[in-house]
Amino acid sequence: MVPSMTSMTLPSDTPRPRSRWPLFAIPILLLIAAAAWSAFWFYAVSQAEVKADAWRAQEAKSGRRYDCAKQSISGYPFRLEVRCDGARVALTSQTAGAASAPVTIDLGEILAVAQIYDPKLLIAEFKSPATISETANAPAMQVSWSVARSSVVGLPAIPQRASIVFDDVGIDRVNNNAVQVPVARAKHVELHGRLAEGSTAKDPIIESVLKIEAGSAQDVHPVLARPFGADIHAKLIGLKDLTPKPWPQRFRELQAGGGQVEIVQSRIQQDDLIAIAAGSLGLNAQGQINGELQMTVTGLEKIIPALGIEKMLEDGVPQATLDRVAPGVRSQDVTNLLGALDKAIPGLGKVVKQNANAGVAAGINALGTAATLEGKPARTFPLRFADGTVYLGPLKVGQVPPLF
Structure with a gap:
């Protein structure tokens, strides 16, 4: 038996096409961003x-x-x-x-x-x-x-x-x-x-x-x-x-x-020389450095020749320096003695100067105090700045130009 047309059920709505705007939304947002x-x-x-x-x-x-x-x-x-x-x-x-x-x-x-x-x-x-x-x-x-x-x-x-x-x-x-x-x-x-x-x-x-x-x-x-x-x-x-x-x-x-x-x-x-220091430095009215650093140094005796002690001896030792490191010795006597030694036996004056370097090192050691730095024997002493002049113990070792 063939069913009648009236008994058949028909869908009330036909399928609608989906909106495509979400497919374009993300690219548009990315473009705006x-x-x-x-x-x-x-x-x-x-x-x-x-x-x-x-x-x-x-x-x-x-x-x-x-x-x-x-x-x-x-x-x-x-x-x-x-x-x-x-x-x-x-x-x-x-x-x-x-x-x-x-x-x-x-x-x-x-x-x-x-x-x-x-x-x-x-x-x-x-x-x-x-x-x-x-x-x-x-x-x-x-x-x-x-x-x-x-x-x-x-x-x-x-x-x-x-x-x-x-x-x-x-x-x-x-x-x-x-x-x-x-x-x-x-x-x-x-x-x-x-x-x-x-x-x-x-x-x-x-x-x-x-x-x-x-x-x-x-x-x-x-x-x-x-x-x-x-x-x-x-x-x-x-x-x-x-x-x-x-x-x-x-x-x-x-x-x-x-x-x-x-x-x-x-x-x-x-090398094996080690130095540590701390302190403060300032300026005087002429723009020169003043102040003092407390230094502790190992191997000081090896740096003395590089400080120009030999040249200082050649030029003449200031009496004030000798008074510190060799009391009772006259500056003129040292200069005359070195010159006389070189005339008598060429090269002998140089040997004396080298020994003098060791003597000055001993003098500097006498000014400081014994210390230990990183397990090594050391000396503690001041490094002074006076109107731009740098003093290591009694020795002038440098000059800093004014800053203004």
Whole structure:
């Protein structure tokens, strides 16, 4: 039997086609987000350029001018990469008496990188070498390295921390004949600085750490010509602000306010000679260093010949020095005796001078007190700075130029 048409059930609604708008919603949202992020990135770039121009203007007022032959910004979408080709830094009035002798530093390239989501952290890399010159005809200094990086935390406001690191750094003097004369070398150099905890912008205290591995310097003092390592922790106390200004002006303000550098801890090692020191240094009204560091030294007798004792004997020993290390001996008697010995037996005076070096070392030991440093016999004595002159015990061992 065939069912009737009336008994059959028919669907009340026919199937409707599904809406396709969700398929396009996600791409549209992603496109909007990408456009918004792009706008934000380009806005961040423009703000970075504005802040960089303002910073350069401030630095220029302080005698530090920064220029780029070619500058580009990249790093989209998550970074800001500022590349400066043909970088040049012109410094004026940054050292005592330097107003008429500006210093120019030329670098090949500087690359500064900041994350778009953390613009207060800036990391920079520097391409070797750098050339430092005062005038077109004066000998230039060339600084080279394998790696040079720096980081600054706290920009664009007052930096909270800053660091710079060099590997395989060398400094050479280049004369007019393009001949390079070594000045300084180091396998590794680190310099770190930060605002001390509790420090404020109106009363800043800066903590710094300097580390040197396998360093040597040819033009500073004969003692530093052999490789040495150094680890120095210091505090700069007495600054009134951190606004950009020439260094001589800042040093004057530091002196006027009774500021000082506190050497919290320092350690220097050269072969088996080890020296640690701590103390405070300040400035007098003429910009010369005054102060005293308490030193403990092992192997002191090996450093005495490098301090120039022999030359001091050749030039004549000051009576005040002899009174300290050899009471009752007249300066003129020593000079005449050495000359007479050389005339009688050539070379004999040199032997006497070498023995005199040992005698002076014994005199210095007598001034200090016995101590032990890292399990080795040592002596403790003051390293004094008086109007820029450096004294090791009774001996003048160096002269520091005024800072303003």
